[in-house]
Amino acid sequence: MKYFVLLAGDGDVGPWDQLSPEEQEATFAKFGAFDEACGKRAGVETLAGEALQDGSTATTMRTRGGESTVTDGPFAEATEQIGGFYVIEAPDLDTMTDLCRILPPYDIEIRPVVDMG
Numbered sequence: 001m002k003y004f005v006l007l008a009g010d011g012d013v014g015p016w017d018q019l020s021p022e023e024q025e026a027t028f029a030k031f032g033a034f035d036e037a038c039g040k041r042a043g044v045e046t047l048a049g050e051a052l053q054d055g056s057t058a059t060t061m062r063t064r065g066g067e068s069t070v071t072d073g074p075f076a077e078a079t080e081q082i083g084g085f086y087v088i089e090a091p092d093l094d095t096m097t098d099l100c101r102i103l104p105p106y107d108i109e110i111r112p113v114v115d116m117g
Helices: 021-040 093-100
Strands: 002-008 045-051 059-064 067-072 082-089 107-112
Touching: 002 093, 021 045, 021 093, 093 107
Parallel strands: none
Antiparallel strands: 002 082, 002 107, 045 082, 059 067
């Protein structure tokens, strides 16, 4: 099954621009450890993963009544910043939650991807 892993909110990490170079390096090391653990786990494959720029760089497109509007910035309703994501093939949710414990302590949302096939 494919899972979407959303890294949302700073959790215990704190805002990136407020971390010392040493804290940033330690955070990167946890991402490396996560990638390595995924590669070693049977039945797990990382299909995609990216860090995202700050929410102030976002563009939001909304369509209502057939009309689209485009505005600068993230969804106003979102209280957390989205920092990045992964799409991972894994045998089950338990495997995903186990692996996500290796990541830096962000607020993490894990969702199954709908199989459209």
